[in-house]
Each structure stands twice: as structure tokens, then as C-alpha cells.
Amino acid sequence: MDARIYHALPSPFPMKRGGSLHGARVAYETWGRPNPMRDNAVLILTGLSPSAHAASCPQDTAPGWWEDMIGPGKAIDTDRWFVVCVNSLGSDKGSTCPASIDPATGAPYRLGFPELSLEDVADAAHAVVRDGLGIERLACLIGCSMGGMSALAYMLQHPSSVRAHISVDTAPQAQPFAIAIRSLQREAIRLDPDWNEGNYRIQGWEGGDTGAEDGQPDGRYPDTGMSIARKLGVITYRSAMEWNGRFARIRLDPEQREDQPFGAEFQVESYLQGHAQRFVRTFDPNCYLYLSRASDWFDIAEYGDGSVLEGLKRIRIEKAMVIGVSTDILFPLEQQEQIADGLRAAGAEVEFVALDSPQGHDAFLVDIPNYSRAIGGFLARL
Known part of the structure; x- marks a missing residue:
């Protein structure tokens, strides 16, 4: 069963960098119930690839991406809180995105989707x-x-709409290392011949895409580009400590090795390949490109005359918890400290939590005991 609920956005829905969407929608899921005052809502905004299915529910019993964090008696306690998780606009997990049908043409937006x-x-x-x-x-x-x-953009653009905030392994702006990695991921997709300038076969879309003439798809899909992009991502989501502890230099058994020159020989190579294979057909490549570039563009300094601190000082909330991980190379701990300092300067009561989880950026998905302790404790004090 599908637990997603769909909200129709205003039409037209204007986009920051120009253009607008018509007939757009956003998918979301909920857990718990709003109280009579409707002041117990907790909104969760996700990373690049997750759907709105953060936890299981009667309508969809499959485990969610934050299953052990959300539910009765858990850190985000649905006996107390009305929890909402929204699938990002531009993601192919139910919200309008580059793979959606453009009502003006009757075909997928593809690269015609606004920036x-x-x-x-x-x-x-x-x-x-x-x-x-x-x-x-x-x-x-x-x-x-x-x-x-x-x-951060939500709180800046909609003042007084949030009482408290929990910032988890994020950044006020993309640093050069993160931009460089995402640039390589996008390049891997774009240089795959089967990407075909965005005109590959979209999963589930059949209308009109029957041949390769005039740049139209011919059933091919940029599996190789998506695979490399995913491998690059997975490498940066974990730490060197994690890789060393899990794989060291362990080699594959002879019968598991690829029978081709320079094929996979080490267990870590096989792990990355398996991760990539599970991902490549579950996320639309153009959506990946759009959301990746959106992450590079975001810069809270734009709201503070070139200063991250001044931009953060424009946020008006009462309380905040900022969580970071010492082993995160994608969103390093000093960026979490920036956010904490900026929110504190804005007048918020801020708790800063620096964890030593070995899992790197993915720690919030893996090190549930430490994150539960921090997030559950903060919410209990609200």
C-alpha cells in the first residue's frame, strides 16, 4: 500500500531562479495526530535521495529510512508529536520533478524543468x-x-513559522570539497552516452519514446554514469575509519572476482558495486542532477550581505540543537559550529552536539543510539 499524501502547489508555483511550475504537487507522509491547538507538528526535510517514507505505518509497513527514530516511545515520539516528512520538490519519489509530465507538452519535463x-x-x-x-x-x-x-531556507523565507530547529549533519553553504564531489557525480552521469542530453528512457514512461530519432530515447538508460555517481557518494558518506574497520585489504575469493582486466579484486570494490546496483534504477538521473546542483547553489551568505553569520542571524527561533560528526568529510564539523554560532547570535537557545561516530556523514542513519539520545532529549525538553 502507499502511505503518500499529495498536496497541490499553487499554480503557477514560481521558482527562485526563474520560471514556474503549473499543476505541481508534493508528496508527504504523516505519523501521529495534530493536537487541538495544532502546535505539536514536527516537520522533517530529507537528504537528496530519500522519499517521504521515513517510518513504517499501517498503510505502508515497509521500514522507513529513519525507522528506528520515529514512532511511539522513540526519539521522535508519535504519541506526542504530529510528524510530517515531505518529499523534496524535484525528487522522483512522488513530487513534481524532471521526470514528471509537463502539462504544456504531455511529455516529461526532462531538462525543460526550471532551474x-x-x-x-x-x-x-x-x-x-x-x-x-x-x-x-x-x-x-x-x-x-x-x-x-x-x-535553513525555510526559516529564512517564512519567519515566525518555526519554534525550534534540529540541524543534522548539514551546512550553511557548500564548501569546495562537497561541490567538487558533486561535480564529479554529475559529470559521470552527463558523460554516459546513454544519458543522451537528458533524453534517456524514463522509468514507467512509454508515451512517444519509441525510437532514437530527433534525440528521442531508444530504451537506453545511463546505468554506468549513475553507478559511478553513487559510488562516489557512498565513499564520501562514510569515513576512512569506517572503511578500514569494515574491509581493511581483504580480497575477494577467486570465484568472486571479475574475469576481466582490472576487475574487482577487493571486498570494498564489491561492496561499492552492490550499493550502486541497488540504486541506479531507483532514482531518476535528471532528478539527481537537479537536486545535486541545487545543493551547490545554496548559500546562506546571500541573506547576510556575503556573511554566513549575518545570514544566520536573520533566523528567528526560540531553541535549536545542532548535531555534527567529527568524521564527516562532506559536511565537516566546523560547518555545524558555524550554524550553532549563527543561531546563538540570532538569539536562540542553542545546544551543540559533536559526535565521534565512525560512520561519517551517514552516521545519522546508522548511529541511532547516539542520535536518538540527542534528538529525543531535545524534543522532550520542548
Whole structure:
């Protein structure tokens, strides 16, 4: 069964960098119930690839991407909180995205989709909360990874709409290392001949895409480019400590090795290949490109005359918890400290939590005991 709920965005829905969407929608899921005052809502904004299915529910019993964090008696306690998780605008997990049908043409948007910013993601999520759910002010806004940047945009663009904030492994702006990695991921996709300038076979779309003439898809799909992009991502999501501890220099058994020159010989290579194979057909390549570039573009300094601190000082909330991991190379700990300092300078009561989890950027998905302790404790004090 499908637990997703769909909210129709205002039409036209203007985009920050120009253009607009018509007939767009956003997918979301909920857990728990709003109280009579409708002041117990917790909104979760996700990283680049997750769907709105953060936890299981009667309508969809499959485990969610934050299954051990959300539910009755868990850190995000659905006996107390009305929890909402929104699928990002531009993602192919139910929200309008480059793989969606453009009502003006009857065919997928592909690269005709307007340039996407994380401010657009934030505005779409705010429309769900205010117009779809009738909630004027969130009890807490939680942003993870890319979703943390979207959360900062949400609070800047919609003042007084959030009481408290939990920032999880994110950044106020992309640093050169993160931009460089995402640039390589995008290049791997774009240089795959089967990407075909965005005109590959979109999963589930059949209308009109029957041949290769005039740049139209011919059934091919950029598996190789997506595979390399995913491998690059996975490498940066974990730490060297994690890789050393899990794989060391262990080689594959002879019968497991690839029978070709320079094929996989080490267990870590096989692990990356398996991870990539599970991902490549589950996320649309053009959506990946759009959301990746949106992450590079986001810069809270734009709101503070070139200063990250001044941009953060424009956010008005009561309380915040900022969580970072010492082994995160993609969103390093000093960026979490920047966020904490900026929110504190803005007048918020801020708790800063620096964890030593060995899992790197992915720690918030893996090190549930430490994150549960921090997030659950913060929410219990609200």
C-alpha cells in the first residue's frame, strides 16, 4: 500500500531562479495526530535521495529510512508529536520533478524543468504545512543533510513559522570539497552516452519514446554514469575509519572476482558495486542532477550581505540543537559550529552536539543510539 499524501502547489508555483511550475504537487507522509491547538507538528526535510517514507505505518509497513527514530516511545515520539516528512520538490519519489509530465507538452519535463533551488524545496514544504495541513507554526523543524540546508531556507523565507530547529549533519553553504564531489557525480552521469542530453528512457514512461530519432530515447538508460555517481557518494558518506574497520585489504575469493582486466579484486570494490546496483534504477538521473546542483547553489551568505553569520542571524527561533560528526568529510564539523554560532547570535537557545561516530556523514542513519539520545532529549525538553 502507499502511505503518500499529495498536496497541490499553487499554480503557477514560481521558482527562485526563474520560471514556474503549473499543476505541481508534493508528496508527504504523516505519523501521529495534530493536537487541538495544532502546535505539536514536527516537520522533517530529507537528504537528496530519500522519499517521504521515513517510518513504517499501517498503510505502508515497509521500514522507513529513519525507522528506528520515529514512532511511539522513540526519539521522535508519535504519541506526542504530529510528524510530517515531505518529499523534496524535484525528487522522483512522488513530487513534481524532471521526470514528471509537463502539462504544456504531455511529455516529461526532462531538462525543460526550471532551474531548482533549495529555496523552492523549502517553499513547497511550507505550502504543505500551512495550506495542506493548516499549521501556522511548527513545534520543530528537523533537517538532515541536504534537508538541513532546505530547513535553513525555510526559516529564512517564512519567519515566525518555526519554534525550534534540529540541524543534522548539514551546512550553511557548500564548501569546495562537497561541490567538487558533486561535480564529479554529475559529470559521470552527463558523460554516459546513454544519458543522451537528458533524453534517456524514463522509468514507467512509454508515451512517444519509441525510437532514437530527433534525440528521442531508444530504451537506453545511463546505468554506468549513475553507478559511478553513487559510488562516489557512498565513499564520501562514510569515513576512512569506517572503511578500514569494515574491509581493511581483504580480497575477494577467486570465484568472486571479475574475469576481466582490472576487475574487482577487493571486498570494498564489491561492496561499492552492490550499493550502486541497488540504486541506479531507483532514482531518476535528471532528478539527481537537479537536486545535486541545487545543493551547490545554496548559500546562506546571500541573506547576510556575503556573511554566513549575518545570514544566520536573520533566523528567528526560540531553541535549536545542532548535531555534527567529527568524521564527516562532506559536511565537516566546523560547518555545524558555524550554524550553532549563527543561531546563538540570532538569539536562540542553542545546544551543540559533536559526535565521534565512525560512520561519517551517514552516521545519522546508522548511529541511532547516539542520535536518538540527542534528538529525543531535545524534543522532550520542548
